Amino acid sequence: MILAGSLYTDRRRAQSGGLCVGLGRRGEQSNLFQGRALPNPANDNLRGSSVRFPVDPRLVPPQKAARRLHLTESDFCAKLSALQRIGFPAACPVTGHYDLQAIDAWLDRRAGLGAAVGVAVNARDVFEERLASLGKH
Known part of the structure; x- marks a missing residue:
């Protein structure tokens, strides 16, 4: 999980005109992640895991x-x-x-x-x- 404010999101923000842009489930760009954690390719679950404990x-x-x-x-x-x-x-x-x-x-x-x-x-x-x-x- 990549947190907003990291070097990655700062670069993406600059490329997108200031919006915090992430990739949606189908690979399209989305600005749904403003002020929240961005999904990375290993964990693109937008809703969070349904497993609450191991x-x-x-x-x-x-x-x-x-x-x-x-x-x-x-x-x-x-x-x-x-x-x-x-x-x-x-x-x-x-x-x-x-x-x-x-x-x-x-x-x-x-x-x-x-x-x-x-x-x-x-x-x-x-x-x-x-x-x-x-x-x-």
Whole structure:
């Protein structure tokens, strides 16, 4: 976005007889931008973006899932069956995309970080471990 008052708009103003001239959507010159920001070729949206905040997708295509594991897409596809044998989360059956949170949880479990969610624990074993750590067993 090029702001009014910049060197670019000063040159355009001089060429157009003092009006702040920009290019319209179809490439024609327009003086609609007086006192406002001028669109540049990379962003010629006159009304502004309808997206008010960025959205970080949770489900991502295989290319991005591969990048999360620091693999190329071809390496990821070649190693996918081996990854799934050791618990790598499956893709969504509808979209074919992978859940980034599930991938991160899988990586955390593999690295021994955090509590493993959904793993059944024998209460008696936990009790015995606590007693032993307190020196009462």
